[in-house]
Amino acid sequence: MKYINLYLLSFAIVFSAKIQEDDIELFLLSRYGGDSSNVSLFISDEFIYEHTPYVGLGVETRYVDESLLITKVLNDSIQKYLQVGDRVYEHNNEIVDSLGLVTSGPIGEKQKLIVIKNGERDFRVMEIPLEEYHFEENKNSFLESILKYSEKWYDYDLEIIDIIKKKNTISVHYRWEGSREENGEIYTFSAIEFYYINKKKDLIERIVGLWSEKQFRNQFK
Missing domain, CATH: 2.30.42.10 (PDZ domain)
Structure with a gap:
């Protein structure tokens, strides 16, 4: 759900020198929870988010x-x-x-x-x-956008379907769903993203989003 205090309280303990699969899950929970302070700890100053076309x-x-x-x-x-x-x-x-x-x-x-x-x-x-x-966001713009997005939703749920790590790249497949009000309609999307890690800084340097099935289906009536 939107309020994930239990996860975030353990953030400082779990976050290690090397970014692992569990860190990516915490990153996503912080991101969709609108916690820009925690998200900022994961990403470099040169961070770029390449939005899904x-x-x-x-x-x-x-x-x-x-x-x-x-x-x-x-x-x-x-x-x-x-x-x-x-x-x-x-x-x-x-x-x-x-x-x-x-x-x-x-x-x-x-x-x-x-x-x-x-x-x-x-x-x-x-x-x-x-x-x-197809557009890109730098670190400041990305942090602002996650705040704006989280403010639109009463609560949400995030399911990590798969995380695969290979050298300095982590691929993540996840499903998000949320509602704008208590007991309101449920909206959902699935996404696949690639996280490129700067090994020297142990920070996320770039995230590249891929075309999702939902975006493909939205082109049809």
Whole structure:
């Protein structure tokens, strides 16, 4: 569940000079629990998180005043449609909520948005095609993002399916599920990630996410 104090209290004892499989499990529990202080102990200052490629709209948002405020645009291709400061009120004829812009469909399929552009007052109807995006985060951005993600969920559960270690690389297959409120709907995803360890510093230097089955299935109606 979201509150994993028993695990985290033992963090300092379990964490060893050499990163092992148990350390990766603690890292994931801290990460999805929003404990950026513990996560920071595992990763180097030069840390990079390579996000799993995904099909979507290429923006990051924050739920404010019954709208999704665009806080980040991933690349220039989307800026002809959306910019930081724009507000999205409806997505495909549905009022938006704190889960953000949850998209499904193949590359090129258009998403209907009701938007108020930054600095304007009137609503616009926009149709924006889905594209594939792949982006990276540095250490500071990664720590901020895990805090934002954890704040969206009432509780969660994490299942480690498999961990394989080979030299300076650890591969992890896990399943996450969570709910936004007590006894609420359950949301889930599975992921495979590769952790690249800096042997000299004994810290995680890079995490590379791979395409998950859920992201593949989300392209279909």
